[in-house]
Amino acid sequence: MRSLFDFIVRRLEYKILSLILIVLIISFTGIFFIMSSKERKNFIGDEREKSKLVADTIHETLDRDMMAFRADVVRFLMEDLKKLEGIKRIQIVRGDAAYVGEGRGRDKAFMDFKTLDDVKKRISTLYKPEWERDHPDLKMNTASGTDNPEFRNYLDQTVRVLSDTALAGTQEDALKRGLLDAVYSEEIDGVSVMTYLRPLPNFPKCALCHGAEHRLRGVLMISTSLEGMNAALKQSQWYLFLASLTTVAVLIAFLRFLMRRVVLTPVNNVVGCVKDIAEGEGDLTARIAVNYQDEIGDVARWFNKFIETLHRIIAQVSRTSKQVKTVSQEVLIGTQQIEEGSKIQMQSVETTAGAVEAVNASIHRVAANAEALSALAEETAIAILQMSSSIDEIARSAAVLSSGVEDSTASILEMSSSVKQVDESVVSLNKAAEDTAAAMSEMDMSIKQIRSNVMDTVQLSKGVTEDAERGRRATEMTIQGIGRIQEYSQQVNAVIQNLKTRTESIGKILNVIDEVAEQTNLLALNAAIIAAQAGEHGRSFAVVAQEIKELADRTATSTNEIHEIIRALQDESKNAVLAISRGTKSVAEGVHLAGEAGSALEKILESSKQSTDRIQEIARATEEQTLGVKHVADSMQHVTDMVQQIAHATHEQFKGSELIISSTEKMKDVASKVKNATQEQSIGNKQINEIVERVSRQVKEIAQTTGQQAEEGAHILKAVARIKAVVEQNVDTIGKAGRAVEELMKQATRLSAEIDKFKL
Amino acid sequence: MPKTESKDKAGEFQVVSFKVDDKQYAIDITKIIEIIYYKKATPLPQSPEFIEGVVDLRNRVIPVLDLKKRLQLLSKTDRRPNHILIVRVHDKTIGIVVDEVQQVLSVDEGQIQAPQHIFKGTGSKHLRGVCKVNEQLLFILSPDTLLSGDEQARLEGI
Numbered sequence: 012m013r014s015l016f017d018f019i020v021r022r023l024e025y026k027i028l029s030l031i032l033i034v035l036i037i038s039f040t041g042i043f044f045i046m047s048s049k050e051r052k053n054f055i056g057d058e059r060e061k062s063k064l065v066a067d068t069i070h071e072t073l074d075r076d077m078m079a080f081r082a083d084v085v086r087f088l089m090e091d092l093k094k095l096e097g098i099k100r101i102q103i104v105r106g107d108a109a110y111v112g113e114g115r116g117r118d119k120a121f122m123d124f125k126t127l128d129d130v131k132k133r134i135s136t137l138y139k140p141e142w143e144r145d146h147p148d149l150k151m152n153t154a155s156g157t158d159n160p161e162f163r164n165y166l167d168q169t170v171r172v173l174s175d176t177a178l179a180g181t182q183e184d185a186l187k188r189g190l191l192d193a194v195y196s197e198e199i200d201g202v203s204v205m206t207y208l209r210p211l212p213n214f215p216k217c218a219l220c221h222g223a224e225h226r227l228r229g230v231l232m233i234s235t236s237l238e239g240m241n242a243a244l245k246q247s248q249w250y251l252f253l254a255s256l257t258t259v260a261v262l263i264a265f266l267r268f269l270m271r272r273v274v275l276t277p278v279n280n281v282v283g284c285v286k287d288i289a290e291g292e293g294d295l296t297a298r299i300a301v302n303y304q305d306e307i308g309d310v311a312r313w314f315n316k317f318i319e320t321l322h323r324i325i326a327q328v329s330r331t332s333k334q335v336k337t338v339s340q341e342v343l344i345g346t347q348q349i350e351e352g353s354k355i356q357m358q359s360v361e362t363t364a365g366a367v368e369a370v371n372a373s374i375h376r377v378a379a380n381a382e383a384l385s386a387l388a389e390e391t392a393i394a395i396l397q398m399s400s401s402i403d404e405i406a407r408s409a410a411v412l413s414s415g416v417e418d419s420t421a422s423i424l425e426m427s428s429s430v431k432q433v434d435e436s437v438v439s440l441n442k443a444a445e446d447t448a449a450a451m452s453e454m455d456m457s458i459k460q461i462r463s464n465v466m467d468t469v470q471l472s473k474g475v476t477e478d479a480e481r482g483r484r485a486t487e488m489t490i491q492g493i494g495r496i497q498e499y500s501q502q503v504n505a506v507i508q509n510l511k512t513r514t515e516s517i518g519k520i521l522n523v524i525d526e527v528a529e530q531t532n533l534l535a536l537n538a539a540i541i542a543a544q545a546g547e548h549g550r551s552f553a554v555v556a557q558e559i560k561e562l563a564d565r566t567a568t569s570t571n572e573i574h575e576i577i578r579a580l581q582d583e584s585k586n587a588v589l590a591i592s593r594g595t596k597s598v599a600e601g602v603h604l605a606g607e608a609g610s611a612l613e614k615i616l617e618s619s620k621q622s623t624d625r626i627q628e629i630a631r632a633t634e635e636q637t638l639g640v641k642h643v644a645d646s647m648q649h650v651t652d653m654v655q656q657i658a659h660a661t662h663e664q665f666k667g668s669e670l671i672i673s674s675t676e677k678m679k680d681v682a683s684k685v686k687n688a689t690q691e692q693s694i695g696n697k698q699i700n701e702i703v704e705r706v707s708r709q710v711k712e713i714a715q716t717t718g719q720q721a722e723e724g725a726h727i728l729k730a731v732a733r734i735k736a737v738v739e740q741n742v743d744t745i746g747k748a749g750r751a752v753e754e755l756m757k758q759a760t761r762l763s764a765e766i767d768k769f770k771l
Numbered sequence: 772m773p774k775t776e777s778k779d780k781a782g783e784f785q786v787v788s789f790k791v792d793d794k795q796y797a798i799d800i801t802k803i804i805e806i807i808y809y810k811k812a813t814p815l816p817q818s819p820e821f822i823e824g825v826v827d828l829r830n831r832v833i834p835v836l837d838l839k840k841r842l843q844l845l846s847k848t849d850r851r852p853n854h855i856l857i858v859r860v861h862d863k864t865i866g867i868v869v870d871e872v873q874q875v876l877s878v879d880e881g882q883i884q885a886p887q888h889i890f891k892g893t894g895s896k897h898l899r900g901v902c903k904v905n906e907q908l909l910f911i912l913s914p915d916t917l918l919s920g921d922e923q924a925r926l927e928g929i
């Protein structure tokens with residue numbers, strides 16, 4: 012595979028051809044599949060048409076012969092049609108549940124006597140014996156292929172469509188146009204078949220013999236074998252495949268031929284020409300023959316141009332190399348001559364150098380002696396100079412000392428005056444310290460006073476707190492007492508209420524007594540009347556009656572009095588209740604007021620406690636203050652003592668500084684005397700110096716001259732050495748130049764030979 | 772209350788005193804059958820104005836007479852009557868509504884002044900006389916004149 016790929020990649024022709032081949036194979040495969048599926052569809056359409064034709068025939072016959080009461084003709088027709096080639100199954104499956112019950116879609120028509128029995132029941136007069144001629148009677152009448160789910164589905168659907176009365180008008184039309192027919196594929200005994208289904212509705216015209224309870228009489232089922240169709244399909248697919256293959260082969264061959272003519276031959280021509288030029292011995296006069304106007308022609312033309320340019324450049328190089336060869340020959344001769352001359356020059360230089368060296372050595376000796384002398388003179392001069400400078404330094408330091416003494420005198424004076432000032436201020440400070448001490452002791456006194464006052468206040472506020480506490484307790488007791496009063500007054504109120512109800516009940520009893528008295532009175536009157544009517548005999552009775560009456564009257568009078576008393580009592584008790592309620596109210600007010608007083612006292616207590624606390628804090632602070640004041644007073648005492656000590660010290664200082672001033676005055680005089688003496692010494696020194704310097708200058712001059720001589724000798728020596736070195740270098744360089752020229756010559760010869768190879 | 776002695780003196784007789792409109796009246800005790808508590812009378816149709824109605828007394832129907840109306844007194848108080856006097860008039864029993872029965876008094880015949888001596892009028896026929904008892908005037912009624920013969924006849928039916 013790898014080698015095949017490499018082979019294809021190496022040749023342009025194979026590359027293009029294999030691409031085209033791939034494209035062709037893809038497109039022909041597509042065409043092949045589209046064509047074969049179309050072919051299959053056509054075949055199936057044909058099969059369906061065939062089945063429809065058979066179904067139409069059977070349906071037609073059913074329609075006509077059933078109406079002519081010739082059901083047997085249909086049966087025979089179906090038996091005949093079964094013998095047709097390619098037909099695997101023709102049967103009518105009984106349809107509606109109303110017609111065959113649970114056996115719907117399972118039984119075959121014309122295979123038992125179910126239908127004939129039914130018809131006989133309905134129209135016994137029109138029953139024809141020829142219907143039973145050759146009629147089969149199967150015990151297990153089961154149609155094949157009815158378990159297929161597609162068939163069951165179709166059956167249910169068709170029954171539903173036919174039962175839909177809303178579609179009644181369109182049903183027959185749909186039936187005529189074959190819209191209720193269906194087709195599906197299945198297998199019978201391993202042979203694939205196409206099953207065609209057609210509904211046979213129960214038309215009103217059928218109702219005479221078959222009744223009108225159902226809508227679907229049955230389904231006509233025709234299964235045709237698809238074996239022939241599959242074979243034909245395979246054959247046509249095979250033809251198609253062969254045709255595609257042939258087409259591809261022919262196309263590839265044709266394309267190859269065309270490509271060779273149009274592309275490959277010109278390319279190969281150009282490749283051949285270029286190869287000739289490359290393999291030829293540098294023949295720059297060769298050109299590619301250009302016959303083409305396309306890209307290949309462009310390649311050839313541009314290649315020719317490139318060769319031309321190359322040709323021109325190489326010709327130029329050839330000319331130049333020849334010139335180089337002649338020039339280098341001339342150079343070689345010149346260098347050989349220079350080499351010989353410089354060798355002679357070198358010998359003479361070496362002799363000169365020897366003479367110069369001898370002269371130089373003698374000069375060096377003289378110079379060394381002069382230098383030693385000069386050094387000695389210089390040393391003397393330096394020593395004298397050093398001495399002079401040290402004397403100068405002494406003079407300078409004496410002057411500095413003098414000015415320093417003056418400065419210190421001035422500062423001592425300043426110090427003295429400031430000491431005096433300090434003395435004065437210390438005196439005033441002493442005074443101030445004394446004053447402060449006095450003030451501090453006064454403050455101490457007043458703080459002590461404050462402290463005792465604060466102590467008193469503490470006592471007082473404690474007393475206040477205690478009083479407030481007592482007041483609070485008293486108020487609490489008052490509140491309690493008032494509470495008790497309230498309680499008692501409530502009890503009194505209850506008693507009075509009780510009394511009121513009692514008096515009311517007494518009133519009621521009195522009313523009863525009143526009534527009794529009145530009745531007694533009336534009875535007495537009546538008795539008196541009866542007695543009067545009885546005349547003499549009733550006289551004593553009348554007296555009794557009169558007495559009874561009087562008693563009754565008295566009773567009435569006293570009950571009235573009691574009534575009065577009770578009324579008065581009730582009024583009183585009412586007043587008492589009112590008084591008590593007033594009392595209760597004032598007690599409540601009292602409780603309220605006492606509560607307020609209590610809370611006020613509470614507040615007083617709290618604030619007095621707080622103020623006690625504050626005062627105690629103040630007392631503490633005052634205590635601390637007292638201590639602080641004492642500390643301050645003590646420290647003031649220290650300050651005063653110290654100030655006095657300072658005063659004493661400054662006074663002594665003052666005295667000391669006066670002494671210092673006088674002694675510095677003396678020192679000043681001594682310093683100025685020293686200064687004068689050193690100045691005189693310095694002048695003497697300068698004179699000696701000048702004399703020594705003169706000697707030194709003369710010696711230096713001698714040394715300088717001999718040094719210059721020696722230097723010049725050395726310069727000559729160096730110059731000779733340099734000449735020698737240059738000459739040696741010259742000799743060396745000339746040797747190298749000779750070798751280079753020889754090399755150049757060799758190269759020029761080789762280049763010339765190479766260029767000669769080109770055919771110019 | 773003064774004590775009245777009912778002594779058997781000649782010309783002295785007993786009366787029962789009662790009040791109507793704050794005035795004291797009395798009727799001879801012998802005319803009185805009994806005294807009962809006031810009860811509301813059942814009005815009679817087409818009866819004279821002074822007949823208040825009838826009451827039931829121990830299963831006897833007794834006409835009741837409004838004394839104020841009979842005596843044509845202008846009512847001054849709205850006092851509710853307390854008692855009914857059951858009296859015998861001729862041979863008939865009638866009730867007289869009074870404010871308050873007071874007591875049995877003995878009255879001397881000689882103390883009674885005839886009404887003719889005081890004034891003359893139709894009202895006077897019902898009065899037997901006036902006497903003074905305990906510094907108060909006491910009108911003594913004669914119950915027989917309270918109903919005229921015609922009126923008695925009209926009440927026959929009851």
